[in-house]
Amino acid sequence: MTRRMLCLFVTLLILTACSDPVRKEMPIRKFHTREFVGLVSAEPTSYGDAVLDYELDTSQGGMVRFTRCAEVESTDEQDIESSQYPLFRLLFTNCQALRRYAESHPARRSFFPARMSEELLAAFPATAVPRISDEEMKRREEKTLSEYEAVLRIAVQTDGSVQVTNKADEMTYHTMARADFDGDGTEDILMRVDWHSREAFGQGTDLFLLSKPSDSAPISVAWRLYVLPAKAGIQ
DSSP states (O other): OOHHHHHHHHHHHHHHHHTOOOOOSOOBOEEOGGGSTTBOOSSOSSTTTOOBOEEEEBTTSOEEEEOSHHHHHTSOGGGBOGGGHHHHHHHHHHHHHHHHHHTOBOBSBOOSOSSOOHHHHHTSBTTOSOOOOHHHHHHHTTOBHHHHOSSOEEEEOTTSOEEEEOSSEEEEEEEEEEEBSSSSSBOEEEEEEEEEESSSSOEEEEEEEEEOOSSSSOOEEEEEEEEOSSOEEEO
16 A cells, blocks of 8 residues: 555545544443432332432421332422422432433434533533523523523533533532433433522522434433422423
């Protein structure tokens, strides 16, 4: 092989590699158990078989111990001592993440990077934040976080979570699971975000599914779990 042919061959290899954004370590299906405080099962194979060990105080002065997610779902949050509402909502949200994961499939391809980064978080849709109101969500449509927020600080932590600060709130993003959640063969990311307001009394947890069907497609919120002040519900 001549030097010119060798150069052309190497160039072709480089161009081929650059034009193929699809990750090769398939299949992709992983639930991040470290993000689920109170989950005893090391590798839950189904939603119903997952074992918990989590205790909370009740509004009647007693204590309730949760061993299954079904027990969490059947509990009214008004039965939980008010100071522990955020912990109960976090537990409920984690259980819903596990439920969604149990219904997922291994992904055959992915257009997401393997790890969280500042660049990836900046490209999240602006709606990938806790839902405070429909009006706020409407203003955030068709924008990324970096485009919408006047103030945005992003820091990837050593445990893989990402801390994000905007003008009013502090948020921590946790990757709960990566898999094919909608049956199209492409990887989606199930994210939990914990937040609290720096300007007013408020804190909470939300869960949403991020999708990216192609390399050129923007990241979108394909599904979300609304955790409202009085009652948690799935939409």
